[in-house]
Amino acid sequence: MLDDKDKKTVVMQSKNLNFELLTEAHADDLFSILTTPSVLAFIDPNENPPTIEELRAEYASRSQGPVVLATPAERWFNMAIRLKIPPFQAIGRLEATAYGEWGEVAYLLGEAWWGKGLAFEAMLWWHDYLAAVVPKTEWWATVHPINQRSIRLLKRLGYKEVDSNHCPKLYSYDLGDCCFVRSVID
Numbered sequence: 001m002l003d004d005k006d007k008k009t010v011v012m013q014s015k016n017l018n019f020e021l022l023t024e025a026h027a028d029d030l031f032s033i034l035t036t037p038s039v040l041a042f043i044d045p046n047e048n049p050p051t052i053e054e055l056r057a058e059y060a061s062r063s064q065g066p067v068v069l070a071t072p073a074e075r076w077f078n079m080a081i082r083l084k085i086p087p088f089q090a091i092g093r094l095e096a097t098a099y100g101e102w103g104e105v106a107y108l109l110g111e112a113w114w115g116k117g118l119a120f121e122a123m124l125w126w127h128d129y130l131a132a133v134v135p136k137t138e139w140w141a142t143v144h145p146i147n148q149r150s151i152r153l154l155k156r157l158g159y160k161e162v163d164s165n166h167c168p169k170l171y172s173y174d175l176g177d178c179c180f181v182r183s184v185i186d
């Protein structure tokens with residue numbers, strides 16, 4: 001869970017976007033995005049859309065951090081992305097799990113906001129935020145090879161592809177995924 005020191009470390013906005021610590025209330029904002037087939041296809045290989053009740057429960061749990069600490073160093077970070085201009089829609093979500101010296105990131109935007117550079121803007125901000133709250137962390141991401149938008153985004157952010165046999169045990173890895181790592185640069 002974030003403490004007050006974390007929350008004050010970084011300005012919670014970028015040029016076009018505001019960022020909010022994810023709470024149960026964001027489930028209602030993000031439900032339609034998370035149940036869109038084009039988004040779901042890339043975040044849940046089984047394409048099982050959550051119910052609104054499941055999503056509220058998941059976000060309530062995420063905002064508390066891990067319920068059972070797998071390792072003492074494990075920390076969860078979850079953020080909702082909101083447009084700065086009216087009607088101030090919530091347009092996506094950022095996630096990170098840190099395990100000490102390394103961690104995993106994940107991200108999504110609603111399809112209506114793809115192809116505008118907003119995911120890149122959000123992820124640049126996310127890495128600045130993470131560098132402030134968990135410095136010196138090597139970040140990993142897994143992507144289905146068909147998800148070329150996501151692969152282009154990771155490469156633009158400075159991630160390099162790594163053979164999956166040479167990766168740490170990534171929680172987000174599904175068989176056949178491409179693995180990417182961004183070396184410590186903060």
Ligand SMILES: CC(C)(COP(=O)(O)OP(=O)(O)OC[C@H]1O[C@@H](n2cnc3c(N)ncnc32)[C@H](O)[C@@H]1OP(=O)(O)O)[C@@H](O)C(=O)NCCC(=O)NCCS
Nearest residue numbers: 039042107108109114115116117118119120143149150153
């Ligand atoms: C992955 C995902 C976040 C990428 O979103 P995106 O909008 O394509 O990513 P970016 O913000 O980097 O936008 C880049 C595109 O915007 C275009 N663009 C338009 N205006 C731009 C601007 N001002 N600045 C930068 N790029 C701009 C770029 O040319 C680029 O287009 P291209 O990919 O066709 O070359 C999005 O597709 C998504 O949410 N998918 C579903 C969930 C998902 O796959 N999550 C990741 C699982 S691994």
